[in-house]
Amino acid sequence: MTDSAGKQQNPETLRLRKVALEAAEAGLFVFPVREGSKLPAFHGKNDCKGRGVCADGHQGWEQRSTRDPEQIRRWWSQTPWNVGIACGPSxxxxxxxxxxxxxxxxxxxxxxxxxxxxxxxxxxxxxxxxxxxxxxxxxxxxxxxxxxxxxxxxxxxxxxxxxxxxxxxxxxxxxxxxxxxxxxxxxxxxxxxxxxxxxxxxxxxxxxxxPPQPEPRAVPLQLSTRRANAYIAAILDAEADNVSSALKGQRQITLLNSARTLGRLVGGRELDEDNAREVLLQAATVHIGVDGMTRGEVERTIDRGVAYGKQAPRTIERRSDERDGENGSRS
Ligand SMILES: [Zn+2]
CATH class of the missing domain: 3.30.2250 (Prim-pol fold)
Structure with a gap:
């Protein structure tokens, strides 16, 4: 894969180089894939000799994939490699x-x-x-x-x-x-x-x-009831804010993530489910009817997010002397 200063360049190599450069320009991370195949051109972990780019540990196609035009020109200088697109980095x-x-x-x-x-x-x-x-x-x-x-x-x-x-x-x-x-x-x-x-x-x-994993509770957050209520209110405000200010293209995923966050508090009995849904629905109202977002879609997203979050309940520890009643989230 070294540069071939003196050699005539193969039109197919130039064509695939252009494909790779255009993909990189569009923001995608590329790497060479063996000619006529769908296997990466780089050596695999088992064949690694720990030299060159791998001197400090093996670098696979995902690590080596790039948007750097210079690197792409070097790779596609002699061989008409196919163009691999690494999904994670891209x-x-x-x-x-x-x-x-x-x-x-x-x-x-x-x-x-x-x-x-x-x-x-x-x-x-x-x-x-x-x-x-x-x-x-x-x-x-x-x-x-x-x-x-x-x-x-x-x-x-x-x-x-x-x-x-x-x-x-x-x-x-x-x-x-x-x-x-x-x-x-x-x-x-x-x-x-x-x-x-x-x-x-x-x-x-x-x-x-x-599925979500319950968070380890190594250092439980210990708050007085009053501060715990303020803390939950702040979470509600922040999530409502996220939802209502989400940009086009991010609206549904933002709503989903917020619904998951509140769903976890619902699961932990820190928050009433109807209350959580109402906050999310109110916050999402600004998007309903805009760019094709429907109320049904909003409600389904909330349903899914809350249901998902409830699988990983989150509770907020209160200092035992101030714990009030079985639910403890309201005064
Ligand atoms: Zn290696």
Missing amino acids: RLLVIDLDVLPERGVEWKDLAKGWPVLDRVAAAHGAQIPATYAVTTPSGGGHLYYRMPDGLELRNTQGGVGHSIGPLVDTRAGGGFVVGAGSVRPEGRYTVAFHGVIEDLPGWLADLLSP
Whole structure:
């Protein structure tokens, strides 16, 4: 992979270099994938000799992926590597569908080809938002979504654990996809839908999130009842603020996260469930009817977030002498 000053450059290498540079310019982290394949070009952990970039420990494709044009030019100087896109560093979640219909179809026709994803979306009263999509040489499809801030998802495998369903994998942290313009013996990866990369819808983020873990209570927060009530009121205010000031594209995930936070307090009997829902609904009212957000969608998001948060109850320790009654959250 060294520079070849004297050599004539292969047009295919130049073409793939351009593909890599354009992906990087669009904000994606790229790395070389072996010619005509979907395997990273770098040595794996088991073959690591601890030299060069690995002198201080093995660096895999995820660590080495880059947006640096100089590095990309060096990598794509001699060999027509395919273009790997590292999902984690790129803040992408890519839905990997096993089979898609023929290329160049309309988004809504494309969606007809995904019975599983369609059914799952319908079950959530949602649709699959049209986004940048790529067809693979074997007729599969990659739907690119942006991972919301504050969320760290890993790969999922169709039908296993917190996945979308059979035949539908997802690639996120620890995963990569081969980008459009790359080639395999069966054909080329091509752009199926030239949209922008949309934000991952909240219901999908929720579906793909592992169940919450109760927080360790190593240092319990010990407050007087009065201060505990003020503390909870401050959380309510802060979450309501987050929800009402959320920007387009972040509204659903913000509401979901706030509902999860309050749901944990509901689970810990620190907060009344109707009260929590009411606060969230009031805060979200400014968004209803704006940019297609409906009241039903808001209510479903609140339902999901509160239900999720309740699985990891959060309680606030009060000093025993001031604990008032069984609930303790109101005076
Ligand atoms: Zn290494």
